Amino acid sequence: MGVPELSIGQYYPGHSLLHRLDPRPKLIFVFIYVILIFFANNAASLLWMGSIVLGALAISRIPPTVLLKGMKPVFWLLLLLAAMHLFLTREGPVLFRWGWFAVYDEGARQAVIISARLLFLISISSLLTYTTRPMDLTFGLEKLFAPLKRFRVPVGELSLMMSIALRFIPTLMEEADKIMKAQMARGADFESRNLASRARSLLPLLVPLFVSSFHRAEDLAMAMEARGYRGEEGRTRFRQLAMRRADWFMLLAALPVSLILFLLRTW
Amino acid sequence: MDIIIQELTHIYKPGTAFERIALKDVSLKIASGSYVAIVGHTGSGKSTLIQHLNGLLRPTRGRVQIGQIEITSQKSNLQQLRRFVGMVFQYPEHQLFEETVEKDVAFGPKQLGWPEELVRQSVMQAIELVGLKREMLTRSPFALSGGERRRVALAGVLAMRPKILILDEPTAGLDPRGRQEILALIKRLHQEERLTVIMVTHSMEDAARYAEQIVVMKEGQLLIAGTPEEVFAREELLLAAGLALPEPARLVKELNERLATPLPLCMTVDELEKEILARLVKEGV
Numbered sequence: 076m077g078v079p080e081l082s083i084g085q086y087y088p089g090h091s092l093l094h095r096l097d098p099r100p101k102l103i104f105v106f107i108y109v110i111l112i113f114f115a116n117n118a119a120s121l122l123w124m125g126s127i128v129l130g131a132l133a134i135s136r137i138p139p140t141v142l143l144k145g146m147k148p149v150f151w152l153l154l155l156l157a158a159m160h161l162f163l164t165r166e167g168p169v170l171f172r173w174g175w176f177a178v179y180d181e182g183a184r185q186a187v188i189i190s191a192r193l194l195f196l197i198s199i200s201s202l203l204t205y206t207t208r209p210m211d212l213t214f215g216l217e218k219l220f221a222p223l224k225r226f227r228v229p230v231g232e233l234s235l236m237m238s239i240a241l242r243f244i245p246t247l248m249e250e251a252d253k254i255m256k257a258q259m260a261r262g263a264d265f266e267s268r269n270l271a272s273r274a275r276s277l278l279p280l281l282v283p284l285f286v287s288s289f290h291r292a293e294d295l296a297m298a299m300e301a302r303g304y305r306g307e308e309g310r311t312r313f314r315q316l317a318m319r320r321a322d323w324f325m326l327l328a329a330l331p332v333s334l335i336l337f338l339l340r341t342w
Numbered sequence: 343m344d345i346i347i348q349e350l351t352h353i354y355k356p357g358t359a360f361e362r363i364a365l366k367d368v369s370l371k372i373a374s375g376s377y378v379a380i381v382g383h384t385g386s387g388k389s390t391l392i393q394h395l396n397g398l399l400r401p402t403r404g405r406v407q408i409g410q411i412e413i414t415s416q417k418s419n420l421q422q423l424r425r426f427v428g429m430v431f432q433y434p435e436h437q438l439f440e441e442t443v444e445k446d447v448a449f450g451p452k453q454l455g456w457p458e459e460l461v462r463q464s465v466m467q468a469i470e471l472v473g474l475k476r477e478m479l480t481r482s483p484f485a486l487s488g489g490e491r492r493r494v495a496l497a498g499v500l501a502m503r504p505k506i507l508i509l510d511e512p513t514a515g516l517d518p519r520g521r522q523e524i525l526a527l528i529k530r531l532h533q534e535e536r537l538t539v540i541m542v543t544h545s546m547e548d549a550a551r552y553a554e555q556i557v558v559m560k561e562g563q564l565l566i567a568g569t570p571e572e573v574f575a576r577e578e579l580l581l582a583a584g585l586a587l588p589e590p591a592r593l594v595k596e597l598n599e600r601l602a603t604p605l606p607l608c609m610t611v612d613e614l615e616k617e618i619l620a621r622l623v624k625e626g627v
Contacts, residue, residue: 088359141358256398257437260429261498262421262453279449282439286484 085145087205093135094206097316098215100326105203107329111336112192120339121191127332128198135206145201146194153190160186209241218316231307239295247288254283343409343426343505343538345372345395350404352390364390366562367404372555374505377532377539379549382559383584388542389432391559392508395540396420396427408506425454428504432511434495435488443469443486443494444479450502461501468501471535472527489520496524500531506538507531513548525552550574550588550609558583570609590614 088094093101108127115121132139160182167180204212217234224230255265258279265276318326352365365387372378382388393399394406397413397420406413411423431437440446447468451461469479472493478486483494492512499507512528513521529552532539543549549556549570556573558565560583566573574580574587586592590608598604605621608614 253431254437256393257429257431257434259398260396260424260427260431261437261450262424262502263449264453279437279439283437287436 085204086208087137087141089136089206091134091136091206092321093131093202095321096206096325097318097322098207098211099219099316100318100322101203101207102212102215102219104325104329105199107333108199109196111333112196114336114340115192116188117339117341120336121188121195123335123339124195125191128195128202131199131202135202137202137205141205142198142201146197149193149197153193156193157186157190160189210238213238213241214312214314214316229307231310235307243291246291247284250287251280251284254280344374345370345506345538346407347371347391347394348405348407350391350394350406351402352387352394352399353402356402364562365394368562368564370557370564370567372538372540375536375538376555377529377553378541378555378557379553380540380542380557380559381544381546381549381585382565385561386559386583387562388559389510390562392429392510392540392542395506395508396424396429398429425502426504427506427508428499428502430496430499430507430509430512432514433492434499434512435483435491438483438491438495438498441482442480443474443483446483446494447498447501450498454502464501464503465497468497471500471531472497473523489516489523492516492520492524493527496527504537506540508540510542511544512541513543513545528552546586546588547590547610550591551612558585560584574607574609 108124112124115124132142161178162176162182164182164185165177165179166182167184169177170180170183171178207215213234216237217230220228220230220234255263259265263276263279265273265280347368347370350365350368351363354360354362354364368387368391380388380391390399394401394413395408400413400415402415404414408423408427411419411426413420413423438446440449444465447465448461451464456464465479466476469476474490474493474497478490478494483491486494496512507528509528513524516524525548528539528541531537541548541553553570555567556570557567558573558580565583566576566579574591577587580586587595588609590611590613594605594608594614605614605617608617
């Protein structure tokens with residue numbers, strides 16, 4: 076009952092090495108990893124990329140069940156993608172035939188590769204958000220994109236917008252949970268199976284949620300102005316980021332990871 | 343409908359880093375037709391406790407029985423239960439969503455599947471109970487004042503004709519007059535409609551003035567439950583729970599330090615007024 080728990084993108088508190096790292100090298104490493112994963116095209120290279128996820132998971136000391144639970148929503152997407160490759164690719168020798176329906180060698184190979192890539196990709200990015208506070212993440216992004224300021228991209232404002240959005244996700248969830256409970260106490264049924272009546276039943280939840288969000292936005296704008304916010308220009312930071320040895324190590328780790336991958340993959 | 347709570351324990355998000363024990367072995371009996379105030383510091387488990395009374399939360403361990411309906415960690419008939427137990431949340435006006443007051447108040451009865459005539463009747467009755475004028479029925483709830491909106495929300499719960507009314511800080515954020523009106527309204531519902539009233543409140547004065555029974559919560563556990571006299575006799579327990587005696591009682595205690603013949607410990611302003619007047623008459627002032 077209540078609002079389903081959002082586990083993708085949620086911070087999972089801890090004190091591991093990964094938690095303590097500077098967000099910038101983590102972001103860059105994940106970015107490189109995400110590109111590299113599309114070069115992994117055989118068993119050896121996939122195993123190598125998988126072992127990196129497992130290693131990161133071990134260092135983060137996040138319970139594997141947490142990661143698996145967070146994957147639940149994407150599990151069906153994974154299955155669908157795998158099934159499409161399995162059934163729709165018609166290349167190579169036939170592995171298996173049943174009436175009009177056949178599985179080809181290339182299809183099976185594609186299904187495995189695609190689902191493994193997607194699985195690793197989601198795992199590594201989940202690990203990033205599990206081990207990095209949303210505020211640190213946006214601050215890291217802001218720093219990384221800072222050079223774009225020269226081209227008049229409002230990097231600071233964009234990052235502030237992102238932090239505010241992230242900041243209010245839990246608040247909105249809590250609010251939604253409260254309103255949902257209040258309406259359930261009045262006999263509202265949010266668990267109806269019928270799609271049309273289910274959509275209609277969301278109205279008592281969405282209308283109050285929108286009303287309160289607008290109020291909240293107005294209050295926030297007022298409070299920010301009262302505290303002297305005048306845009307990002309000339310704004311300083313209380314918290315500063317500093318690269319330490321472990322942070323440089325994390326950044327440089329991308330090098331051997333890519334090298335080994337390129338040695339293992341089939342060209 | 344008596345309410346029986348037995349060894350109720352509730353744990354939020356068990357098995358994760360966010361695990362938190364909100365209620366621990368709470369046992370409590372609330373007789374049908376009584377007026378109970380639940381007091382406690384922020385985070386003492388008051389809200390968690392009352393959410394068990396209409397099945398919005400399920401016990402992690404223990405059980406809650408309301409009349410013949412039992413709520414345990416297993417599935418049970420909640421739709422039935424919610425018809426009898428009306429729940430008014432904090433800032434209930436935040437749950438209004440319909441275009442007109444009438445439609446909003448009718449939401450609950452309609453969900454119960456009542457015939458149209460009965461729905462209309464209960465809406466009228468509820469609007470009258472909370473003291474709103476009939477002209478308001480066609481207005482948008484968002485165009486009303488804060489106090490009026492709260493009444494509309496209250497009417498929305500009353501229209502379902504509950505036997506038990508649970509209120510989570512019903513006067514929060516209202517001005518003094520609005521507070522008095524809402525509290526007087528709840529008292530009337532208790533006396534005239536014979537509703538069982540369970541009210542969570544921060545105000546020891548309101549608890550002393552209106553409740554027949556007071557339940558004090560501390561860190562998820564039941565600290566003490568009893569009549570106002572019994573509870574306020576244990577000042578040290580209240581202080582330990584981060585609470586204080588009602589203001590009139592504190593005034594009497596300070597006065598008594600300077601008086602030769604002490605005044606009896608009064609819990610409400612009215613009582614205190616009577617005592618002081620009697621004293622003045624006796625001493626011939």
